[in-house]
Amino acid sequence: MSKPKQSFYNLAWRWHFYAGLFVAPFMILLAITGIIYLFKPQLDPWMYRELMVVEAGPQRQSADTLLAQVRQAYPQGHVGQYLPPLNAVHSAQFVVHDGGRELNVFVDPYNAKVLGAQDGKQNLQAIARALHGELMVGTVGDRLVELAAGWGVVLVVSGLYLWWPRGRNSRGVLWPRLSARGRVLWRDLHAVSGFWGSALLLLMLLSGMTWTGLWGKQYADLWNRFPAAMWNDVPKSDQQAGALNSAHRQTVPWALENTPMPVSGAHAEHMGHHDMHSAPAAPQITLQQVEDLAKARGVAPGYSITSPNTAEGVFTIAVFADDPRNDATLHVDQYTGKVLADVRWHDYSPVARATELGVMLHEGKMFGPLNQIVILLVCLMILLGSVSGLVMWWKRRPSGGLGVPPLRHDLPRWKTAVTVMLVLGVVFPLVGVSMVVMWVVDSLVVRRGRVAVQA
Template identity: 90%
Template sequence: MGGPRISFYNLAWRWHFYAGLFVAPFMILLALTGIIYLFKPQLDPLMYRELMVVEAGHHRQTADALLAQVQQAYPQGHVGQYLPPLNSERSAQFVVHDGGRELNVFVDPYNAKVLGEQDAKQNLQAIARALHGELMVGTVGDRLVELAAGWGIVLVVSGLYLWWPRGRSSAGVLWPRFAARGRLLWRDLHAVSGFWGSALLLLMLLSGMTWTGMWGKQYADLWNRFPAAMWNDVPKSDQQARVLNQAHRQTVPWAMENTPMPQSGAHAEHAGHHMMSSKPAAPQVSLQQVEDIASSRQVEPGYSITLPTTADGVFTIAVFADDPRNDATLHVDQYTGQVLADVRWQDYSPVARATELGVMLHEGKMFGALNQIVILLVCLMILLGSVSGLVMWWKRRPEGGLGVPPLRHDLPRWKTATVVMLVLGVAFPLVGVSMLVMWVVDRCVVRRRMVVRA
């Protein structure tokens, strides 16, 4: 019985080794950028106090008065979005596209004074978010993060198998042997932090995967189903709401990403879609009227209003709430002020609800400070697991080699593990393809070098 178990252990270790060597640098980056973004609610008002915090007044200016001041300050700029003040002591914010730059412009809501600007893509939080989502290199980065997260799941599964006590005492299994020194202590730190963090790490990896461009998009298309009747009475464009989300900025909730964007003006259908969409927006509804719609429909503070850019575009009121039960996405006709769609938590499918809950837990927003502390601990565990794994590898690697764990020749046909790997490869196609590539490289290159050495 001992032979097969040792052999299976050997193979699991080999996969864990390959996955760890690839994933560790990504995990370190994701954990560090995640910690920065995790504390955005506390860091932003501290770092940008003069832009974000104002003295509470008695009478707020209208959204249109604030918009007029911004347009006067940026005569060549195009205002893309308006974020009303979060509370009585916060400024209003406009997103202005000006001369190829995207700016966050802050305005005192009481006297309409422009307080200043911030580069929307080059501030600490935007950089952390863009690095976290796509390494700041667009689609290629998104696929690499997706690949790393998928392999991270392989890492957790194989790591749990390697950790399994198999009759050992609790020391080095449930807690580290602090009396140990050198590689043994690093091994204990790696195994114990990996075990205690495994369930939360899986939650983090899976909830993070839902945002990825390939797997996440397929997942959304499969599970984000809304009743067709919700969109039957309004003209729809061929764009989906995901166009409003970018690597550095979140506008609509995840559950809304693959829903169609409605069109303004029923006459858009008759005037010919292409004719209409090439013309600029000419809203007859004021920004204040749209804000009033949000207030009257009790949309949670913290929402944004995205302005239409074309003649058949719509105003979009959206809040990606800390508590997903307060999520709201409304599309408003720019000519009539008619609400073309109003989608809330109760309209989400069970899977979409579970995903939104996972995403908010991932971002540390569901239960306030407690949620932040838990996610901080998970990030620190990821850092400890990654660094200790790299240190162990560095200490045992041979001169001029990778130190791939040797593979025994008497490996049994271990069915369970093969099935687990096949399931992971099918569930995460990028992982499946890279598994095949690794298998070929392993067979052709690594083993040949071992034979030559022997």
């Protein structure tokens, strides 16, 4: 093998090692929380059966009747959202903000009986989702997840280079040498699972990155463009629809996150904009009218209705559908019931469509159980790759050291490799910044090591 290739192999090894040591704990956490959230459709009705499953009756009560019962049960609470029953045997759900807590309150739609409540932030799925998105520590966690996902892309790229057969037979390349023992077996499990899972792992990492606060926001700003005419040139507030989403709850589709919220304007002439923003909501249309509107407009089941918070706020009907072609986001004037905006799949740009499809594949919702099984296999591959990588490192690390692969001093500047790294550093700014930091630290460590050797 020629010296340059050998040397770049050495450099790729080093980058892969550093990235792996940082990324592996995050990947293990993301895979485990991802598996929990993946099976939400099956786990929720099983775990919360008495809250979520009801017996079908002859006649459903109106949304306003159900709302009145919830308000009676929580007189001090503010009802923020209503989720009509998904089907004939599902309860209706209200999101109630009460005494600093966010509650999911479930109501039997046939007899309007309040079935009970769960903590909206402290149930298994909400915790899994918040851990998955921002490690439950807000912005810092979001940036760490984004950094780990960006470095995950570097891991896949450098890992494929290290895996490349280079004239070896397929044993240990396309399938593991199960007869091997110790480190060789771990190495084969690591390399083979990494190879077979690489394309899907890249899809998972990139589709997941679209939700992140820094890279994802820039990506959304770049691609989520809607013509002004779509909003019927209605007055717009300074709030974006993304404000309706949180780490533990998804309301509007990704493609709508950075679109402006319209304002309810029937009374705008009677008070200043500032007064409207601080005054409480005073809807003149009922919740049932909004639900009827959703049905009349053919919005797919599974949608939520978010109530206005202020005098200028709107009702938002939104469905983040398992099949993104059924996505819908409607903003409704709280005074007149006029639809101020109605955005569907056909309004999305090609990039927004591709992203929504990627997100739904990521969440295992596109093709039912088959999609769930594929994503489960990817998560298991991620777990196997992360654990086997950590085991390999643990087995070969020297006592009292990290076991960083040695860097040859005759290393040539390998242009293509440097270009690939630079491109990844520019595309993912957090990765780029951390690369510079790592290069400085690494140079200091290597230099210190060299001085020690010379001494």
